[in-house]
Amino acid sequence: MKQRFEIRFHGMEASRTVELAVREKMETLVLRCADLIACRVEIELQHKQLRHGMPYLVRIDLRLPRHELTVSRLRHDDVDAALWDAFEGICRQLEDVLRAQRSCLGARRLSVARGEAAGLEKEGTSAC
Numbered sequence: 001m002k003q004r005f006e007i008r009f010h011g012m013e014a015s016r017t018v019e020l021a022v023r024e025k026m027e028t029l030v031l032r033c034a035d036l037i038a039c040r041v042e043i044e045l046q047h048k049q050l051r052h053g054m055p056y057l058v059r060i061d062l063r064l065p066r067h068e069l070t071v072s073r074l075r076h077d078d079v080d081a082a083l084w085d086a087f088e089g090i091c092r093q094l095e096d097v098l099r100a101q102r103s104c105l106g107a108r109r110l111s112v113a114r115g116e117a118a119g120l121e122k123e124g125t126s127a128c
Helices: 016-032 079-114 117-123
Strands: 004-010 038-045 055-064 067-076
Touching: 004 016, 016 038, 016 079, 038 079, 055 079, 067 079
Parallel strands: 004 038
Antiparallel strands: 038 055, 055 067
């Protein structure tokens, strides 16, 4: 399946260095999940705060079949740290989804092997 990647900069000039770092992190997401449909990363420079410097907001939206994951991270002064935090968060969410899918698939295979699949569906107790 062809993935759709999008990187947006708000309130700041587009940075080739930041864009390359984001694309590299996006590729690691594709390696973790081949079913990835789309990934949008938005990097926004918030208004300058008097005491806190220049805060960066990084938002990542990830689309998979039957799932949409979103992470937003606000980090002061350092766009690299904000990117790292956001991608760590989305990776954790993705791992949770993939773990649940593997668990569900394993439960289905086990029930089919035991001949229980029809009984589970009739009772309405299938969690997957």
